Amino acid sequence: xxxxxxxxxxxxxxxxxxxxxxxxxxxxxxxxxxxxxxxxxxxxxxxxxxxxxxxxxxxxxxxxxxxxxxxxxxxxxxxxxxxxxxxxxxxxxxxxxxxxxxxxxxxxxxxxxxxxxxxxxxxxxxxxxxxxxxxxxxxxxxxxxxxxxxxxxxxxxxxxxxxxxxxxxxxxxxxxxxxxxxxxxxxxxxxxxxxxxxxxxxxxxxxxxxxxxxxxxxxxxxxxxxxxxxxxxxxxxxxxxxxxxxxxxxxxxxxxxxxxxxxxxxxxxxxxxxxxxxxxxxxxxxxxxxxxxxxxxxxxxxxxxxxxxxxxxxxxxxxxxxxxxxxxxxxxxxxxxxxxxxxxxxxxxxxxxxxxxxxxxxxxxxxxxxxxxxxxxxxxxxxxxxxxxxxxxxxxxxxxxxxxxxxxxxxxxxxxxxxxxxxxxxxxxxxxxxxxxxxxxxxxxxxxxxxxxxxxxxxxxxxxxxxxxxxxxxxxxxxxxxxxxxxxxxxxxxxxxxxxxxxxxxxxxxxxxxxxxxxxxxxxxxxxxxxxxxxxxxxxxxxxxxxxxxxxxxxxxxxxxxxxxxxxxxxxxxxxxxxxxxxxxxxxxxxxxxxxxxxxxxxxxxxxxxxxxxxxxxxxxxxxxxxxxxxxxxxxxxxxxxxxxxxxxxxxxxxxxxxxxxxxxxxxxxxxxxx
Numbered sequence: 001x002x003x004x005x006x007x008x009x010x011x012x013x014x015x016x017x018x019x020x021x022x023x024x025x026x027x028x029x030x031x032x033x034x035x036x037x038x039x040x041x042x043x044x045x046x047x048x049x050x051x052x053x054x055x056x057x058x059x060x061x062x063x064x065x066x067x068x069x070x071x072x073x074x075x076x077x078x079x080x081x082x083x084x085x086x087x088x089x090x091x092x093x094x095x096x097x098x099x100x101x102x103x104x105x106x107x108x109x110x111x112x113x114x115x116x117x118x119x120x121x122x123x124x125x126x127x128x129x130x131x132x133x134x135x136x137x138x139x140x141x142x143x144x145x146x147x148x149x150x151x152x153x154x155x156x157x158x159x160x161x162x163x164x165x166x167x168x169x170x171x172x173x174x175x176x177x178x179x180x181x182x183x184x185x186x187x188x189x190x191x192x193x194x195x196x197x198x199x200x201x202x203x204x205x206x207x208x209x210x211x212x213x214x215x216x217x218x219x220x221x222x223x224x225x226x227x228x229x230x231x232x233x234x235x236x237x238x239x240x241x242x243x244x245x246x247x248x249x250x251x252x253x254x255x256x257x258x259x260x261x262x263x264x265x266x267x268x269x270x271x272x273x274x275x276x277x278x279x280x281x282x283x284x285x286x287x288x289x290x291x292x293x294x295x296x297x298x299x300x301x302x303x304x305x306x307x308x309x310x311x312x313x314x315x316x317x318x319x320x321x322x323x324x325x326x327x328x329x330x331x332x333x334x335x336x337x338x339x340x341x342x343x344x345x346x347x348x349x350x351x352x353x354x355x356x357x358x359x360x361x362x363x364x365x366x367x368x369x370x371x372x373x374x375x376x377x378x379x380x381x382x383x384x385x386x387x388x389x390x391x392x393x394x395x396x397x398x399x400x401x402x403x404x405x406x407x408x409x410x411x412x413x414x415x416x417x418x419x420x421x422x423x424x425x426x427x428x429x430x431x432x433x434x435x436x437x438x439x440x441x442x443x444x445x446x447x448x449x450x451x452x453x454x455x456x457x458x459x460x461x462x463x464x465x466x467x468x469x470x471x472x473x474x475x476x477x478x479x480x481x482x483x484x485x486x487x488x489x490x491x492x493x494x495x496x497x498x499x500x501x502x503x504x505x506x507x508x509x510x511x512x513x514x515x516x517x518x519x520x521x522x523x524x525x526x527x528x529x530x531x532x533x534x535x536x537x538x539x540x541x542x543x544x545x546x547x548x549x550x551x552x553x554x555x556x557x558x559x560x561x562x563x564x565x566x567x568x569x570x571x572x573x574x575x576x577x578x579x580x581x582x583x584x585x586x587x588x589x590x591x592x593x594x595x596x597x598x599x600x601x602x603x604x605x606x607x608x609x610x611x612x613x614x615x616x617x618x619x620x621x622x623x624x625x626x627x628x629x630x631x632x633x634x635x636x637x638x639x640x641x642x643x644x645x646x647x648x649x650x651x652x653x654x655x656x657x658x659x660x661x662x663x664x665x666x667x668x669x670x671x672x673x674x675x
Contacts, residue, residue: 036066039173049151053068065083075127082123110131135148140178224270237250242270242271284299328345331423341363344360351426368424369613535572537572538585560644563640594667600668602666644667
């Protein structure tokens with residue numbers, strides 16, 4: 001009878017213990033360790049239990065004690081130290097590690113202390129007087145929260161009803177830990193969601209299944225002008241959609257829901273409280289209510305009114321700019337201040353004769369000038385880096401012609417310049433004539449000087465000629481004819497030079513005549529043939545069979561060609577001081593047109609040093625020379641240009657530095673005189 005009463009008292013005590021542990025999960029306790037400590041203290045109400053500790057697996061195979069509770073009268077600090085030492089035992093011998101690894105309780109009889117070097121377990125057994133231990137994993141719904149270990153003074157303590165009791169205790173503690181973790185996670189998520197709803201810079205509206213507004217965040221209040229209290233329980237279309245669009249929007253919305261869509265996107269016009277119209281981009285997400293079997297909706301809206309207005313203005317501006325840029329008939333390009341081409345119009349693509357893809361992202365000097373010699377500085381790139389506006393005439397070999405180039409820096413909103421617009425206007429015949437007029441004005445002062453010098457030396461030359469003629473006629477000396485004829489010859493030669501100088505300063509009334517170009521060029525070559533043979537310069541001539549005679553002054557053309565041959569000889573000797581296979585001059589003549597009339601086209605190409613592109617616009621200026629000091633006057637090309645112009649022709653220069661130079665001469669054909 002006493003044994004049966006003891007069993008009933010044990011059941012009552014353990015039932016009370018389970019109820020007390022279950023009540024702990026209701027109390028708000030932020031510290032999980034404090035909760036487990038209270039559970040351990042409740043279990044220690046059983047006088048057979050001497051020590052209880054809870055550990056957690058921080059690393060695989062390693063147990064870290066988080067709380068240790070001992071019966072009164074035991075040294076608590078020493079017990080905790082021994083438990084920490086025990087937790088360092090190998091996982092294969094530690095019962096707590098075995099229970100965590102297998103997921104099932106693990107019980108064992110504890111050894112008595114008879115070892116020479118006692119282990120932490122034997123020391124703990126001796127200190128507490130324990131005879132058995134049991135470890136239970138704290139697992140609930142596949143979540144593991146640790147392991148509970150109990151040391152008991154009764155042998156085979158954890159069997160039968162004792163084992164069932166502990167299973168209920170461990171389940172109650174594990175469920176309490178699970179609920180605490182879940183509650184804390186849900187609370188954090190709820191706080192986070194509430195913070196998002198209130199701070200998000202978008203309209204956030206939740207709706208009931210019938211379409212009534214349940215919540216209205218601060219952004220929705222600011223955009224619509226209505227408070228949450230004013231719109232709550234009102235139909236969403238009456239608040240968020242303009243009156244004239246409500247029926248249409250509601251029908252589309254209902255159709256989407258009927259079709260089973262859980263996500264929807266649409267754009268709608270909203271009328272604010274003040275009557276303003278706003279464009280809102282909505283994203284709707286279906287929110288099912290499982291308990292009630294109903295479906296609600298969450299609307300997430302972005303006010304895109306300003307963005308749409310800005311986009312329209314930007315698109316209009318871009319379209320206008322693109323239309324202007326594309327329709328410009330002259331080559332145009334956008335270049336960065338570093339000289340990289342960013343954009344080009346169709347006219348430049350056509351002039352460069354390259355695909356657009358081969359032009360974009362290339363250097364401006366490479367495309368417009370055809371490259372540069374190593375180490376040379378491109379003046380156009382310098383101008384771009386200085387961010388200065390400029391208009392100048394230049395030859396653009398990459399576009400195959402002479403152009404009037406306009407450089408205009410493009411200002412940004414902050415006033416800085418990051419790119420420039422380059423506009424290249426091809427010089428027409430009329431513009432070339434204007435350029436010729438400017439050049440003629442530059443030569444006026446030189447012409448006046450030449451006229452004065454010519455008049456000063458012309459009179460004594462005429463005197464020499466006259467006196468020599470008198471000596472011949474008087475026959476006053478013995479056989480003076482040889483010397484006197486030489487005087488006359490040289491005097492006339494000087495007179496011819498002064499005549500050319502006078503021709504440069506003023507036009508003479510001389511009539512042009514048909515000129516056989518191949519014959520005239522051959523006569524010029526005869527004059528320089530000896531020097532060319534000494535220097536090892538080869539001359540190649542190529543004349544078209546149908547080449548018409550040129551209509552010009554033969555003396556003028558001869559003077560021009562001799563000057564061109566002299567410059568070519570200098571350039572070839574500079575590049576090739578000794579004999580070389582490429583030390584040569586090529587002369588060609590073909591029929592062409594000039595101003596819509598028949599003409600002859602002459603090319604004289606030397607493969608010497610060439611001319612740098614930044615010097616091209618200066619080589620025809622008076623007194624400018626690319627030759628070394630003392631080797632040139634700088635007047636040869638200026639006079640040649642003037643002589644060709646007097647004969648109603650054109651003289652141009654093309655060159656590539658380090659490779660070649662071509663003098664291009666266009667003269668009217670003899671047939672033009674008939675018209």
